[in-house]
Amino acid sequence: MPKGMTKRRPQTRARLLEAATEVFAERGFHGTSIEDICQHAGYTRGAFYSNFGSKDELLLVLFDANSERVLDRLRAVELPEGDTDVFAAAVAAAATPPDDDRTWFLITTEFTLYAVRNPRAAAALNERDARLRTSLAELLGELYTRAGATPAVDLEDLARLVVAVVEGARAQSHLEPDALPPGRLEQQFLPTVLRALAAPRR
């Protein structure tokens, strides 16, 4: 805790961030006024400007916090031991989205749009994605090892593919949850794909 005083401050910061999460998810970033956030959090705009310089700044903080969460989730994935179908088991273990996925899908997508137009945000997003791919590549490497196979392609490239599939599927699932339950596309295809990208036995 910084020098002067505090105790209320981190609380209101947290509450503002949480409120912003919900309101952004509901109405979008541009569609949300600072007033909306404060109202939803039970504060006035005074509190907001005392804690953040602008709506943009808050969004960056929000995104960074979520990035850590996502990375933690990925790092927490444990590869199963069973020797039946390692690929399928691994995908199944990793493919369950959290309950609040809808909210974060909306915010992350919003942030993506924001990033395409804003260099500072693009940097943050690309850095997160790079770290995510590194972790994922690591995991994939271990997966192939356990399967007793060698990957036939660069693991970072493969990580890009996996991210593309996951993100693409996520969008479809959030638009038509009934037609495509979350995780289904991944479970249906990723095991086969990963297996197909193992180097041929020699």
Add this chain to the structure above:
Amino acid sequence: MPKGMTKRRPQTRARLLEAATEVFAERGFHGTSIEDICQHAGYTRGAFYSNFGSKDELLLVLFDANSERVLDRLRAVELPEGDTDVFAAAVAAAATPPDDDRTWFLITTEFTLYAVRNPRAAAALNERDARLRTSLAELLGELYTRAGATPAVDLEDLARLVVAVVEGARAQSHLEPDALPPGRLEQQFLPTVLRALAAPRR
């Protein structure tokens, strides 16, 4: 042309739509005021309200128009004849994005967000996606035929996968054009993936 009169009308409509396309891409849907659109098109708000009921309505029209374009593009894909690597050739033929892809990536993504929150838009989006998948499944079927193979999975499901990969890759490319040129991920992986999903020869 409708009864009363017209000639100017469809022109200004078109110009407003074109202006909206550009401004939405630049500042986002919520970030764009109706005034912005009119100014960029060289009209006043009077012209806007005479042609559209609201910004939302205009967005729907914009999206529908683009949907047709996308479907036309897909239907125009011609499978190559050469017998070398049919899968690679097909992917290469289909993977080149149009020049204005960035603009439409932004708008479509924006529209996706809009759709997650708005049933009417979701219906439009899902209908387009369904038609897109149908066309794509057809194309894939023909592709397997030419390859002398039988698909091992439902083609509509496979179409979902392809769409996921393409959309996921598109997002990555627009965020890091240098690290991932448009179409590269597709060309690198899709041929192998499609081949791997052919039923084993019997």
Add this chain to the structure above:
DNA sequence: TGTATCGGATACGTATCTGTATCCGATACA
């Protein structure tokens, strides 16, 4: 050529949002 209708411009009132400047209660700290 006259005239009714159409398309878009202009003008207006209102609502909302923004950022800052100031004020007051609460809390740490001596």
Add this chain to the structure above:
DNA sequence: TGTATCGGATACAGATACGTATCCGATACA
């Protein structure tokens, strides 16, 4: 317990966006 500082509320002034109501020039049509 006194006091300086901190956190958030309140108050204010300006800007921007919205939708409508009205007006005027242009075009179809008789």
